[in-house]
Amino acid sequence: MEINKSYHSEKYEQKKDLQYFLKGIKNGNRFILSEAITLIESTNLEKRNLALKILKELPVLTHSTIRIGITGSPGVGKSTFLDTLGKMLTALGKKIAILAIDPSSRLTKGSILGDKTRMEQLSKDPNAFIRPTASGTLLGGVSAATREAVDLCEAAGFDVIFIETVGVGQSETEIVNLVDIFCLMILPGAGDEIQGIKRGITEMANLVIVNKADGDRKLQALETSKQYENAFKLLPSRLPGWKTKVLTCSGLTGDGLSDVWNNINEVINHAHKTSFFHHQRKKQREIWFDEISRNMIIQYYLEKQSSADYIVTLRSSVLKGELTFYEALLTLSDELKK
Amino acid sequence: MEINKSYHSEKYEQKKDLQYFLKGIKNGNRFILSEAITLIESTNLEKRNLALKILKELPVLTHSTIRIGITGSPGVGKSTFLDTLGKMLTALGKKIAILAIDPSSRLTKGSILGDKTRMEQLSKDPNAFIRPTASGTLLGGVSAATREAVDLCEAAGFDVIFIETVGVGQSETEIVNLVDIFCLMILPGAGDEIQGIKRGITEMANLVIVNKADGDRKLQALETSKQYENAFKLLPSRLPGWKTKVLTCSGLTGDGLSDVWNNINEVINHAHKTSFFHHQRKKQREIWFDEISRNMIIQYYLEKQSSADYIVTLRSSVLKGELTFYEALLTLSDELKK
Numbered sequence: 001m002e003i004n005k006s007y008h009s010e011k012y013e014q015k016k017d018l019q020y021f022l023k024g025i026k027n028g029n030r031f032i033l034s035e036a037i038t039l040i041e042s043t044n045l046e047k048r049n050l051a052l053k054i055l056k057e058l059p060v061l062t063h064s065t066i067r068i069g070i071t072g073s074p075g076v077g078k079s080t081f082l083d084t085l086g087k088m089l090t091a092l093g094k095k096i097a098i099l100a101i102d103p104s105s106r107l108t109k110g111s112i113l114g115d116k117t118r119m120e121q122l123s124k125d126p127n128a129f130i131r132p133t134a135s136g137t138l139l140g141g142v143s144a145a146t147r148e149a150v151d152l153c154e155a156a157g158f159d160v161i162f163i164e165t166v167g168v169g170q171s172e173t174e175i176v177n178l179v180d181i182f183c184l185m186i187l188p189g190a191g192d193e194i195q196g197i198k199r200g201i202t203e204m205a206n207l208v209i210v211n212k213a214d215g216d217r218k219l220q221a222l223e224t225s226k227q228y229e230n231a232f233k234l235l236p237s238r239l240p241g242w243k244t245k246v247l248t249c250s251g252l253t254g255d256g257l258s259d260v261w262n263n264i265n266e267v268i269n270h271a272h273k274t275s276f277f278h279h280q281r282k283k284q285r286e287i288w289f290d291e292i293s294r295n296m297i298i299q300y301y302l303e304k305q306s307s308a309d310y311i312v313t314l315r316s317s318v319l320k321g322e323l324t325f326y327e328a329l330l331t332l333s334d335e336l337k338k
Numbered sequence: 339m340e341i342n343k344s345y346h347s348e349k350y351e352q353k354k355d356l357q358y359f360l361k362g363i364k365n366g367n368r369f370i371l372s373e374a375i376t377l378i379e380s381t382n383l384e385k386r387n388l389a390l391k392i393l394k395e396l397p398v399l400t401h402s403t404i405r406i407g408i409t410g411s412p413g414v415g416k417s418t419f420l421d422t423l424g425k426m427l428t429a430l431g432k433k434i435a436i437l438a439i440d441p442s443s444r445l446t447k448g449s450i451l452g453d454k455t456r457m458e459q460l461s462k463d464p465n466a467f468i469r470p471t472a473s474g475t476l477l478g479g480v481s482a483a484t485r486e487a488v489d490l491c492e493a494a495g496f497d498v499i500f501i502e503t504v505g506v507g508q509s510e511t512e513i514v515n516l517v518d519i520f521c522l523m524i525l526p527g528a529g530d531e532i533q534g535i536k537r538g539i540t541e542m543a544n545l546v547i548v549n550k551a552d553g554d555r556k557l558q559a560l561e562t563s564k565q566y567e568n569a570f571k572l573l574p575s576r577l578p579g580w581k582t583k584v585l586t587c588s589g590l591t592g593d594g595l596s597d598v599w600n601n602i603n604e605v606i607n608h609a610h611k612t613s614f615f616h617h618q619r620k621k622q623r624e625i626w627f628d629e630i631s632r633n634m635i636i637q638y639y640l641e642k643q644s645s646a647d648y649i650v651t652l653r654s655s656v657l658k659g660e661l662t663f664y665e666a667l668l669t670l671s672d673e674l675k676k
Contacts, residue, residue, distance in 0.1 A: 052671060056664035191572050199574045200538030231569035234529050236537050285663055289656055293649060293670055298632060300674040301639050311631060318627055325623055326394035332631055333390060336638040 021054045028095075028157045030129050037131055040148045045303060055148055058155040065154045066268055069175055071167040071201060072185030073193040077211045078164055079118035081185065081251030086119070088257055089160055090127040097129040097158040098122075099149055101165045101175070129158060143174035144292045150178060167197035176204045177287050180277060181267050182238065183207045186228070188221035188248075203235040205244055206267050209260060213248035221248040242270050310335065359392045366433075366495045368467050375469060378486045383641055393486055396493040403492045404606055407513055408547075409505040409539060410523030411531040415549045416502055417456035419523065419589030424460040426595060427498055435467040435496040436460075437487055439503045439513070467496060481512035482630045488516060505535035514542045515625050518615060519605050520576065521545045524566070526559035526586075541573040543582055544605050547598060551586035559586040580608050648673065 016035070024032025039051040072078050086096050098119070122128045133146055150161050165175055167184075176182050184205035187193055194202065208228050213221030225246040232244040245263055249256030271277035302311070314332055317323040323331070354373070362370025377389040410416050424434050436457070460466045471484055488499050503513055505522075514520050522543040525531055532540065546566050551559030563584040570582040583601055587594030609615035640649070652670055655661040661669070 049668075049671060052664060052668045056662065056668050058664075194572070195574050197574050199541050199576055202541055202573055203537050228572055231572045234532070234566055234569045235540050236533050236535050238537055286657060289653060289663060289666065292667055293653070294632070294636060296667070296670060296674060297636050297639050300671075301635050315627060315631070319624060324394065325627060326390060326396075328627065329630055329634070330387075330390045330394050332634060333387060333638075336634060 018050065018053050018057065021050075022057055025054070025152060025156045026059070030156075033129060033152060033156045034131060036152050037133070037145075037149045040152070041133070041145045043299075045299065048299075051148065055151055058151060061154055063157070063159055065159050065161060066181070066264070067150060067161045067163065067179040068264060069163050069165070069179035069182040070185060071165045071175075071183070071197070072209075072211075073196045074166055076185045076187050076193060077251045078185055081209070081211055081249070081257075082162060082164065083119040083122045084251050084254050085257050085261065086122040086128055086162075087125065088254070088261070090122075090125050094160050095127045095129075095158045096122075096160040096162065097153040097156075098131070098162045098164060099146055099153070100130070100132045101146060101163065129153060129156070143178065144288065144295055146175065147178050147288050147292075167201050174291070176201075177284050180271065180280065181206045181264055183209055183264075185209045185211050186224070187212055188217045188224045191224065191228075203232075204238055205232075206238050206242070207260070207263055208232070208244060208246040210246065210248040211251055214250035214253050214255060218248075224248075239267060239271055239276060241274060242267065356388065356391055356395065359388075360395055363392070363490060363494045364397070368494075371467060371490060371494045372469060374490050375471075375483075375487045378490070379471070379483045381637075383637065386637075389486065393489055396489060399492055401495070401497055403497050403499060404519070404602070405488060405499045405501065405517040406602065407501050407503070407517035407520040408523060409503045409513075409521070409535070410547075410549075411534045412504055414523045414525055414531060415589045416523055419547070419549055419587070419595075420500060420502065421457040421460045422589050422592050423595050423599065424457065424466055424500075425463065426592070426599070428460075428463050428465040432498050433465045433467075433496045434460075434498040434500065435491040435494075436469070436500045436502060437484055437491070438468070438470045439484060439501065467491060467494070481516065482626065482633055484513065485516050485626050485630075505539050512629070514539075515622050518609065518618065519544045519602055521547055521602075523547045523549050524562070525550055526555045526562045529562065529566075541570075542576055543570075544576055544580070545598070545601055546570070546582060546584040548584065548586045549589055552588035552591050552593060556586075562586075577605065577609055577614060579612060580605065 021032060021036050021039075025036060036051065036054055039047045039054070042048055042051070070078060070082070082098055086098065089096050119130055123130055131149070133149065146163060150163070153161055163175055163179055182204050184197075184202060184207075186208065188210055208225075210221045210225050210228075225248050229244075229246040232246065235244075237243065247256060247259055247263060249260050251257075268277065271280070311332065314323070314328045318325055318328045359370060359374050359377075363374060374389065374392055377385045377392070380386055380389070408416060408420070420436055424436065427434050457468055461468055469487070471487065484501060488501070491499055501513055501517055520542050522535075522540060522545075524546065526548055546563075548559045548563050548566075563586050566584040567582075570584065573582075575581065585594060585597055585601060587598050589595070606615065609618070649670065652661070652666045656663055656666045
C-alpha cells in the first residue's frame with residue numbers, strides 16, 4: 001500500500017515549483033496561468049511567496065500591451081459586449097485576457113461557471129483567457145492581486161487585458177489605478193443604472209459606451225450619448241488634452257464595436273504621444289508598491305502575532321457599540337506595544 | 339545655577355498631561371485644542387498614545403454637529419467665502435471650526451500664518467477656530483489625523499466643522515468619508531479650474547457653489563450653474579433621493595450666502611429624515627477604524643524593526659529602476675520573515 005501511494009503521488013502530482021509555473025506561463029498555458037493566479041490570491045504566506053518568486057522571474061516583455069478597465073452595473077451587457085468584441089479581436093490576431101472582479105463571488109465563487117457561460121463564444125477561443133477574481137478580504141488585497149494577475153497574463157503572451165467590474169466595490173477606484181484606459185458602460189435612457197455605481201467612478205472614464213443601441217432603443221441611445229457628452233465637458237479629464245467621448249453600440253449585433261475599438265486605440269495613441277501612457281504606468285507602479293508593501297507588513301505582522309482574530313473581535317465590538325471607537329484603538333495600541 | 343534652572347522649568351513649563359488637555363478642551367480653550375491636534379499629528383508613538391487617551395476620555399457630546407467638506411482649486415475664493423459665511427454663523431450663535439488641509443504645507447508649514455491672514459475677520463472671532471492641518475507622510479495619516487481633530491473640535495464645543503481642501507491631494511476621497519455634506523466650489527465660466535481637481539471628487543458633491551457671482555460675472559454664474567445642474571442629473575447621487583443643487587454666491591459681497599447655508603441645512607435635514615445621516619456616520623466610523631488600525635500596525639511594526647528607512651530605500655530603488663518591482667517586494671518579504 002505504501003509503495004502504491006508513493007507511486008500514485010509521483011505519477012499524478014507533478015511538482016508545482018517555480019520552474020513548472022515559469023515554463024507554463026512562457027508557453028501560454030492557460031491552465032497553469034490560472035493556477036498561478038490562484039497562488040497570488042492565496043492568504044497563505046508560503047504560496048504568496050512562491051507567487052512573488054514567479055513574478056520576479058517573469059521575462060521582460062517583448063510585446064506592447066493595453067490594459068482596459070470596463071465598469072457598468074449588472075445588466076448593462078458587459079459580458080455580451082466582451083464576448084463579441086473579444087471574438088473580433090482574436091480574429092484580428094490579438095490574444096485577450098479578461099479578469100472579472102465580481103464582489104458577489106466572495107462567498108459562493110459561483111461566478112466562475114457563470115462568467116464562462118456568459119461569454120459563450122470567447123470561452124472556447126484558444127486565444128482568450130477568462131478569469132474571475134475573488135473579491136478582497138478585511139486585509140485588502142483584491143486589487144493588488146489583480147495588479148499581479150495582469151503581469152502574469154501579459155507574460156503569458158496576452159496583449160489586450162480587460163478588467164471587468166460592476167462598479168460597486170470598495171476597490172473600484174483602485175482598479176482605475178491599474179489600467180491604461182477606463183470605460184464606463186451605460187444603457188440608453190435616463191441613466192438610472194448609473195445611480196448604483198460607486199460615486200467617483202463616472203468621471204474616471206476615458207470613454208463612455210452606451211450599449212444595447214439596437215432596435216427601438218437606437219434613437220434613445222443617441223440622445224443619451226449627447227447628454228453624457230455635454231456632462232463630461234464639465235468634469236475633470238483623466239487624460240490631459242482629451243475629451244471623454246460617448247459612443248453607442250450593441251454587444252448583441254456587433255454594431256458600433258469597431259468604433260469603440262478604434263476609439264480605444266485613439267486614446268492609447270494620444271496617451272503614447274503625450275508620454276502620458278508611460279508616465280501613468282510609472283505612477284501606478286509607485287502607488288502599487290506602497291499598497292502591496294503596506295499589505296505585506298500587515299499580513300506578516302498578523303501572522304507572527306496571531307492577532308488577526310484579536311483585531312476582528314475589537315472591530316466587531318466597535319460596530320456593536322460594546323466599545324467606543326477610541327477604547328478599541330487604545331486597546332489595539334497597547335496590544336501592539338507588547 | 340542648578341536651582342535656578344529647576345525653578346525656571348517649574349514655573350514656566352506646566353505639566354501637559356491628560357488632565358491638562360481634557361480640562362482645556364472642556365473649557366473650549368482654543369490654544370490647548372490646537373496643542374492637542376499637534377499631538378494627534380505627531381509621529382512619536384508616546385505622543386500619539388497620549389492623543390488616543392485624550393480622545394478616549396472625551397465626554398459624550400450633548401450638542402448636535404455638522405461636518406462640512408468644501409473643496410475647490412486655489413483661487414476660487416474658499417477663504418473669503420469661509421470668512422464671510424463664518425462671521426454670519428457666529429452671529430447666529432454658532433461656534434465654528436475650520437480645518438484646512440493644504441498639501442503645500444508639508445514642507446514649509448507656511449500656510450499657518452497664511453490661513454489666518456486670509457480669514458481676517460474670522461481669525462479674531464472668539465467663536466471660531468481655524469487650524470491648518472499638515473499633509474500626510476509615506477505612512478499616510480493626514481486623513482486619520484483630521485478625523486480625530488474633528489472629534490476634538492466637537493468636544494471643545496464647536497458645532498459646525500468645515501474641512502477645507504484644494505482637491506488635488508491623495509487623501510481627498512478619504513476626506514469625503516468624514517463629512518456629512520460635501521461642497522464643491524467653482525468659478526463662473528467654462529470650469530477650467532475644475533480640470534485641476536482630482537478625478538472622482540466632483541461627483542461626491544451634495545452641493546456645488548459657483549462663487550464670485552458679483553458684478554459683471556453674475557449672469558455668467560447663473561449660466562454656469564444651469565450647465566452643472568444638468569450635468570449632475572446624470573451622475574450618481576451621494577445622498578439617496580436628493581439631487582445635487584448648484585447655487586451662485588459671492589463670498590466678497592455676501593450675496594447668496596444665506597441660500598447656501600439654507601441648502602446645507604436642507605441636505606442635512608433630508609439626511610436625518612431618511613436616517614442616512616446616522617447610517618453614513620456609522621459607516622464612516624467603520625472605514626476609519628480599519629484605516630487607523632492598519633496605520634497603527636504599520637507604525638508600530640516599523641518602530642520596532644527600525645525598518646522604516648529600509649522600506650524607503652527599497653521604494654526609491656524601484657523608482658530609480660535599480661530594482662524591479664517584484665525584486666523589491668521579494669526582498670521586503672524576506673526581511674519581514676526574519
